[in-house]
Amino acid sequence: xxxxxxxxxxxxxxxxxxxxxxxxxxxxxxxxxxxxxxxxxxxxxxxxxxxxxxxxxxxxxxxxxxxxxxxxxxxxxxxxxxxxxxxxxxxxxxxxxxxxxxxxxxxxxxxxxxxxxxxxxxxxxxxxxxxxxxxxxxxxxxxxxxxxxxxxxxxxxxxxxxxxxxxxxxxxxxxxxxxxxxxxxxxxxxxxxxxxxxxxxxxxxxxxxxxxxxxxxxxxxxxxxxxxxxxxxxxxxxxxxxxxxxxxxxxxxxxxxxxxxxxxxxxxxxxxxxxxxxxxxxxxxxxxxxxxxxxxxxxxxxxxxxxxxxxxxxxxxxxxxxxxxxxxxxxxxxxxxxxxxxxxxxxxxxxxxxxxxxxxxxxxxxxxxxxxxxxxxxxxxxxxxxxxxxxxxxxxxxxxxxxxxxxxxxxxxxxxxxxxxxxxx
Amino acid sequence: xxxxxxxxxxxxxxxxxxxxxxxxxxxxxxxxxxxxxxxxxxxxxxxxxxxxxxxxxxxxxxxxxxxxxxxxxxxxxxxxxxxxxxxxxxxxxxxxxxxxxxxxxxxxxxxxxxxxxxxxxxxxxxxxxxxxxxxxxxxxxxxxxxxxxxxxxxxxxxxxxxxxxxxxxxxxxxxxxxxxxxxxxxxxxxxxxxxxxxxxxxxxxxxxxxxxxxxxxxxxxxxxxxxxxxxxxxxxxxxxxxxxxxxxxxxxxxxxxxxxxxxxxxxxxxxxxxxxxxxxxxxxxxxxxxxxxxxxxxxxxxxxxxxxxxxxxxxxxxxxxxxxxxxxxxxxxxxxxxxxxxxxxxxxxxxxxxxxxxxxxxxxxxxxxxxxxxxxxxxxxxxxxxxxxxxxxxxxxxxxxxxxxxxxxxxxxxxxxxxxxxxxxxxxxxxxxxxxxxxxxxxxxxxxxxxxxxxxxxxxxxxxxxxxxxxxxxxxxxxxxxxxxxxxxxxxxxxxxxxx
Numbered sequence: 001x002x003x004x005x006x007x008x009x010x011x012x013x014x015x016x017x018x019x020x021x022x023x024x025x026x027x028x029x030x031x032x033x034x035x036x037x038x039x040x041x042x043x044x045x046x047x048x049x050x051x052x053x054x055x056x057x058x059x060x061x062x063x064x065x066x067x068x069x070x071x072x073x074x075x076x077x078x079x080x081x082x083x084x085x086x087x088x089x090x091x092x093x094x095x096x097x098x099x100x101x102x103x104x105x106x107x108x109x110x111x112x113x114x115x116x117x118x119x120x121x122x123x124x125x126x127x128x129x130x131x132x133x134x135x136x137x138x139x140x141x142x143x144x145x146x147x148x149x150x151x152x153x154x155x156x157x158x159x160x161x162x163x164x165x166x167x168x169x170x171x172x173x174x175x176x177x178x179x180x181x182x183x184x185x186x187x188x189x190x191x192x193x194x195x196x197x198x199x200x201x202x203x204x205x206x207x208x209x210x211x212x213x214x215x216x217x218x219x220x221x222x223x224x225x226x227x228x229x230x231x232x233x234x235x236x237x238x239x240x241x242x243x244x245x246x247x248x249x250x251x252x253x254x255x256x257x258x259x260x261x262x263x264x265x266x267x268x269x270x271x272x273x274x275x276x277x278x279x280x281x282x283x284x285x286x287x288x289x290x291x292x293x294x295x296x297x298x299x300x301x302x303x304x305x306x307x308x309x310x311x312x313x314x315x316x317x318x319x320x321x322x323x324x325x326x327x328x329x330x331x332x333x334x335x336x337x338x339x340x341x342x343x344x345x346x347x348x349x350x351x352x353x354x355x356x357x358x359x360x361x362x363x364x365x366x367x368x369x370x371x372x373x374x375x376x377x378x379x380x381x382x383x384x385x386x387x388x389x390x391x392x393x394x395x396x397x398x399x400x401x402x403x404x405x406x407x408x409x410x411x412x413x414x415x416x417x418x419x420x421x422x423x424x425x
Numbered sequence: 426x427x428x429x430x431x432x433x434x435x436x437x438x439x440x441x442x443x444x445x446x447x448x449x450x451x452x453x454x455x456x457x458x459x460x461x462x463x464x465x466x467x468x469x470x471x472x473x474x475x476x477x478x479x480x481x482x483x484x485x486x487x488x489x490x491x492x493x494x495x496x497x498x499x500x501x502x503x504x505x506x507x508x509x510x511x512x513x514x515x516x517x518x519x520x521x522x523x524x525x526x527x528x529x530x531x532x533x534x535x536x537x538x539x540x541x542x543x544x545x546x547x548x549x550x551x552x553x554x555x556x557x558x559x560x561x562x563x564x565x566x567x568x569x570x571x572x573x574x575x576x577x578x579x580x581x582x583x584x585x586x587x588x589x590x591x592x593x594x595x596x597x598x599x600x601x602x603x604x605x606x607x608x609x610x611x612x613x614x615x616x617x618x619x620x621x622x623x624x625x626x627x628x629x630x631x632x633x634x635x636x637x638x639x640x641x642x643x644x645x646x647x648x649x650x651x652x653x654x655x656x657x658x659x660x661x662x663x664x665x666x667x668x669x670x671x672x673x674x675x676x677x678x679x680x681x682x683x684x685x686x687x688x689x690x691x692x693x694x695x696x697x698x699x700x701x702x703x704x705x706x707x708x709x710x711x712x713x714x715x716x717x718x719x720x721x722x723x724x725x726x727x728x729x730x731x732x733x734x735x736x737x738x739x740x741x742x743x744x745x746x747x748x749x750x751x752x753x754x755x756x757x758x759x760x761x762x763x764x765x766x767x768x769x770x771x772x773x774x775x776x777x778x779x780x781x782x783x784x785x786x787x788x789x790x791x792x793x794x795x796x797x798x799x800x801x802x803x804x805x806x807x808x809x810x811x812x813x814x815x816x817x818x819x820x821x822x823x824x825x826x827x828x829x830x831x832x833x834x835x836x837x838x839x840x841x842x843x844x845x846x847x848x849x850x851x852x853x854x855x856x857x858x859x860x861x862x863x864x865x866x867x868x869x870x871x872x873x874x875x876x877x878x879x880x881x882x883x884x885x886x887x888x889x890x891x892x893x894x895x896x897x898x899x900x901x902x903x904x905x906x907x908x909x910x911x912x913x914x915x916x917x918x919x920x921x922x923x924x925x
Contacts, residue, residue, distance in 0.1 A: 001793045001865060005702070010785040013792065014687050016809055018658055021693045027686050027777030028558050035520045038770050040503070046529025048544030052539060057534045060757060067452065070491055071526075074711075078496035081517050083841070084713040088901040089893050093499035094712035097492070100441055103913040107480050113912050119570035124756035130613075150757035157731075157753040159594075161584055161615035179678045200690075204472055233464055235474045253526075256545040257535035257758025258570065259715035271910060277640045277713065281914075282906035285899035294906040299849075300609035305618045308611035313571035317711025320492075327441055331480040333452040340457055342467055347459035365736030376539070386537050389854065393538055412458040 054414040055386035058363045058405025059200070060226040061122070061257070062249045064337075065409060067328045070251040070321050079320060084277070084313075088292040089284075094316065095291035098279035101323045108326075109226070109243040110236035111265035112369055116277040116293075117310065117319040118245050118262030121226055122151045123245025125194065126158030127275045127309055128242045128264060130283040132192035134273050134308070139168045140189045144177040146199035147224055149394035155194075169193075175201045175356025175365065179210065196224040199238060200394075201356055201403065202235065202345075202363025211239035228322075229407075230339030230361045232329075242266045251325035252318055261318035272298060275309030297407045319408045337408060344406040344415070351419035355401045365391065365398070369422070373402040376421050385414060387421075426877060427895075429870050430839030435897045438494040441481040442914050446837055451485035460544070463636045465917075474865065479916055498897060499712070501843045504868050508794075510813045510844035510856025511604070511652055513682045514706035518774065519766035523663045529610065530766060535606040535758040539743050546742035548760065550735050552719075556700060557771075560678075561691025562721035568731045568759040571604040572679060574755060575699025575718025576646070580614045581752040582722065582729040583673045583699055589729075589750065590671075591909035594643035600629050601849045602653060604704045607646045607677060616643060623850050627806035627815075629663060636668060644673040650680045650689070651849040652856070653806055654791065655811035664694025673697065673726070681705040682860065683788065683812035688783025690721075697722040706768035717764040731755050758848035786861035790868060797872045803907070804853040812860070818853035821879070824886045832876055834892035870887045 002010065013024065033041070055063060074080060075246065078093060085091030085098070098116045105114035118124040129141045141159065143152055143167050143207050152168070159166050167185050170178045186193070193214045197205035208224060214221045223237035225245035237243055248260040266274060280294030302308040329337060340364040353363040366388075369378050373390035380387040392399030406415065436922075483491070500507070507514035525531065533545050553565040569575040580597065585591045597611035598792045600621045601801045608618040619637050624630040629647065645667045650656045657663060664674045676690050676698035684690070690698050702708050703716035710716075712747060722730065728750040736745040744759075788811055795804070795814035802816035818828040832842030832855075843855035860867055881888050893899060 002707040005789070005792045007792075009791055013785055013788040017656055017688060018661065020661060021688045022563070022690050023686065023692065027780060029555055029772060029777035029780065032776035032779040033773045035774075038520055038522060038773050040528065041773065042524040042527045042548075042766065043768070046527045047549050048547065049529040050531050050541035051529045051532035052787055053541075055537065057536050060534070061534055063532075063534070069451075069485060070721055072489065073496075075522065076493070077710055078499040078501045079492075080522075080709045081502040081514075082499045083507065083509055083512055083514060083710045087500070087832070087836065087842055089896045089898050089904070090500035090832065090841065091498075092499065092898050093495040095439070096438075096498070097712075098494050099912070099914065103440075103442065104480065105912050107477050110679035119574060119715075120756055123570065123574070123755070148757065150754060153754040154756055157581065157755055158613070161581070162613065163615065177525045196783075208471060222774050229744040231474075232477070233473060234468065235472050251758060253531040253763075254534045254764040255525075256533040256542065258756075259717075259763050261715075271912070274785060278910070278912050280906040281911040282902045284901050288898070290898050290901045292901045292903045292906050294780045294903065294910055294912070296907070300605035302605070303609070304611045304891075305608035307609040307612075308607065308612055310577060310606045311667050312573045312604075312606050313701075313716040314714040315570075316713030316715075317709070318715055318892045320712070324492060325487065327481055327491070328451040328485060329482060330445075330452070330482045331452055331477050332448070332452055333454075334477060334480070337452075337455055339461065339464065340454060342464060343462045345459055346462045346467060352906075361468070369537055371862065381538065381541070386534070386541065387667050389536050389904035408454060415459075423687065 035312055043392065053384050053386050054411065056388045056404045056418060057386055059389045059403055061254045062227055062405065063407055063409045064229065064249050064253045066253060067325065069328055070324045073324050074321055076316055079317065084362060085293060088290065095279050097320050097323055099189060099281065099291050101181035101319045102279060104323060104326045105263050105265050108231045108236065109265045110238035111243050112268040113271050114265035115262055115274050116279055117316060118264055118276060118382040119315060120258060120260040120262045122154040124244040124262035124264050125151045125224060126155045128222045128244045129159060129164065129192055131242060131273050131275065132222060135270055136191040136220060138189055139164050140191060142169055142185050142190055142193045144169045144195040146171050146177055146201060147194060147196040148200050148226055171238045174358040175203045176205055176358050182213060182306045186219065188217060190217060190219040192220045192222050194222040194224060196264040198227060198230050202360040203356055203358040207237045207239055227361065229341055233342065234361065247322040250322035252321055259315060259318055260317040266308050273308060276311045276314055299408050329369060340408040344408065344410050348359045348404065348415040352422055360408055363403060365401050365403050368402055379421050380418060385417060428873065429839050432895060435497055436494040438491060440914055441491055442479060444483055444487060445481045447482060447521060449482040449484050449523050449624060451483060451488050458594040461868060477687060505840060506859060506863050506871050507841045508843045508857045508859050510858040511679050513858060513860055515707050515860035517707055517709040517860035518771065520663055521770040524549050524770050525763050525766040528573055543742055545762065546735055548769060549765065552765050555772050556719050556721055559685055561723045564727045564730060565719055565721045567719050567765055568728045569755055571714065571716040571718055572699055572701040572718045573610060575720045576610040576677065577613055577673050578720045578731060578755050579697040579699060580610055582726050583675065584614050585729040585750065585752050586726055587643050595641040595644055598637055598645040600647060602651050602850050603646060604679060615806060626808045627655045630659050631659055631662065634663065634666060634704060637658055638670050638672060642670055642672040644675055646677060648677040648751060648830035650683045650811040653815045653851065654810045654911025655806060655808045656811055660693045679704060680812065683784065685784045687784050697726050702764055702768040707771045707795040708764045708767040715761050715764055717761040741828045765899065785863045790859040790861060791864055794859060794868060794872060798875055801876050802855065805854065813856060813858035814853055817851050818855065821882045822853060824882050826882045826889050828855050830889050830892065831855065834878050835874060835887045836893040837895045
């Protein structure tokens with residue numbers, strides 16, 4: 001090949017680069033390893049990390065069972081190793097699954113349109129805020145303190161330099177958004193009110209009561225969710241203008257925080273303001289149904305600095321995981337799964353002192369009494385159990401409370417052990 | 426002559442919703458080991474949905490068949506050369522998939538105690554160090570989820586540094602050859618965008634740059650090698666010029682596959698850059714994601730990196746949130762960890778010397794294609810090519826055939842098209858990046874196909890204009906899709922289709 005190019009050595013491929021930019025030493029990275037050594041290395045790293053222990057952590061990342069079919073399907077090279085489906089004629093597989101994903105997200109959330117995915121739930125929140133700013137031509141965002149604290153941090157980072165002030169709304173003794181506080185902050189400058197349901201404390205927000213208040217001031221209501229399984233049972237936020245969320249619960253392993261898959265869904269009238277990719281139905285030259293990426297004039301590769309977002313790569317393969325998961329469970333399965341989560345969490349909660357009294361799905365906050373959450377977690381860790389999330393880190397006023405989660409994976413025996421730690425004090 | 430592919434039976438398949446019938450299920454849950462709870466009394470009557478309207482109901486086997494059939498409608502790197510320029514479609518080693526599923530890593534919860542997460546944290550640190558060495562930078566964050574997210578992180582850091590110096594400044598300079606994400610990113614950080622012309626050799630025009638840069642310039646976003654696959658030979662001068670006016674230089678690392686082991690951005694003056702781990706470091710594209718957009722930076726920008734950062738105290742890893750100058754979080758948790766595992770496995774398999782060999786192979790493959798296609802297609806620039814080569818459709822356009830048509834005809838020959846009509850500075854661009862993982866045989870077959878199409882354009886342009894002819898799906902009507910958007914399935918649509 002070098003002969004054809006007219007070179008003698010491969011080094012000549014880079015010999016024309018200016019001398020002062022060429023890197024002349026070898027990279028300080030050990031020599032290449034065999035497959036066997038690589039597998040061993042990661043096994044050794046994994047051994048330094050606990051993963052098989054029963055865990056009561058939720059807080060935006062949930063332990064749910066992953067049906068075998070999910071990896072069977074996403075391991076197919078035709079899905080795993082294809083690019084973004086810009087060439088529709090040889091990408092109908094991916095495009096059809098995206099169309100099904102968009103449809104299932106709409107069915108799940110009660111919205112009319114959904115895009116092909118966002119990076120994760122956290123980054124989808126500021127994308128929804130920016131969308132609301134474009135739609136309303138207002139600039140202020142109100143966000144409930146009961147929205148996941150890390151999501152709020154991401155919102156702060158995104159909005160900081162875009163001239164979008166963000167104000168936080170407090171919560172009541174029941175652990176829900178304080179509607180009085182909403183009234184105080186809501187005015188004609190507000191583009192969107194963002195709340196989460198179930199919220200960070202696992203509690204259902206009063207979406208139906210809040211929606212008309214927000215609408216009366218001409219603002220949009222953005223509802224966030226982190227636990228998608230809740231939507232198997234919970235009335236979706238049909239009153240919302242934009243729904244954003246995280247589908248990690250749908251067959252995506254916790255994987256120390258990512259990759260996950262975010263969604264953004266909205267009303268049909270806002271379709272041209274939605275960020276990211278959309279698959280649409282059309283026909284091919286033979287008149288048969290076919291799909292392609294559509295409304296690209298919203299996107300950066302066409303619109304450049306006037307685009308709705310800079311997002312390009314999304315989470316297609318994880319969206320496919322979620323799609324397979326939703327297909328495997330289906331209408332009845334997702335409901336039964338949600339009912340099991342509800343039952344497990346309520347069993348555990350019945351043994352513990354709750355901090356808040358609003359209805360909850362599979363997470364709830366408990367008082368830790370005379371011991372600190374950290375002490376209880378340390379005692380549980382001794383028994384090979386990962387306890388809950390100590391809330392003081394995010395809510396100093398809740399430093400004697402922890403957030404616990406139970407899913408269909410949580411065993412009664414472990415819940416009894418955990419409850420025992422609370423009784424012991 | 427079409428050598429690579431022949432016709433073959435493909436299964437038809439309807440949407441899942443159309444196969445659904447009440448009561449079918451593809452799952453079984455274990456019996457509940459706690460008392461059941463009445464949903465309405467637990468959640469409140471108005472808070473319980475009656476059902477998920479129109480949600481699919483299919484069996485496990487139907488689900489498997491459905492997605493398997495759909496998968497056969499896709500092209501993939503596993504089926505052959507995928508020469509998309511700037512996309513770096515290379516082999517995705519399967520051991521990387523295996524190690525990413527190692528239980529202790531795949532099932533680690535981001536909030537589990539640090540003492541129980543040491544392996545994950547060590548892995549992040551090892552990858553950060555390897556990427557710092559590869560880029561010649563001082564520090565790396567693995568938090569951003571993709572390339573554009575990395576750009577956003579980097580430009581936020583530039584803004585934070587400029588503000589700490591007392592003035593955020595107003596504009597970001599972007600060459601006209603840049604990816605669309607660059608200007609879109611600058612806007613999201615509150616900057617205006619000023620485009621810089623390219624010269625006749627496909628490089629940033631120094632004179633235009635000199636005229637544009639001033640005390641309002643926060644920085645420059647540059648792609649190197651640029652989107653025509655050419656190394657910016659004045660990169661040192663460009664960086665010095667921006668620095669002399671107090672600006673910073675961001676490098677879009679989409680084309681880093683041309684540089685690894687050969688030259689380091691940190692050594693030629695770049696202040697901050699991103700790496701697309703799903704390009705250079707072979708993590709699978711997965712039909713559009715997930716990716717990971719690691720950001721590397723020099724000392725001056727390190728205090729502004731996203732929170733949290735890893736620290737090591739007495740041999741124990743911990744997350745440090747006490748970072749007063751940090752731009753904050755760009756996403757929840759620590760990054761696309763599962764993608765990071767794969768990228769580290771790739772780096773380990775190659776090792777330092779192997780990474781350099783891979784780069785030279787990628788350059789050789791691109792230059793080989795360039796040499797052999799040069800007689801048939803108009804080379805956009807005569808400058809040396811690195812990992813990709815860019816032609817224009819000037820010769821074929823005389824017969825009314827454009828780059829998009831040639832691309833569609835290439836599908837009939839069994840290949841995925843090259844990148845079409847980008848970069849925008851080349852009229853009718855054909856942008857070809859083979860990567861290092863292709864054999865000479867596969868590349869020769871591709872070159873034969875391209876030459877054969879060039880001849881078809883001369884002899885029978887209609888054949889090319891109506892392509893593809895051999896795919897399951899012929900050309901798709903994208904105009905109607907955009908004019909009348911249908912982005913979800915609805916039950917009444919089934920009825921009308923059935924009536925057709």
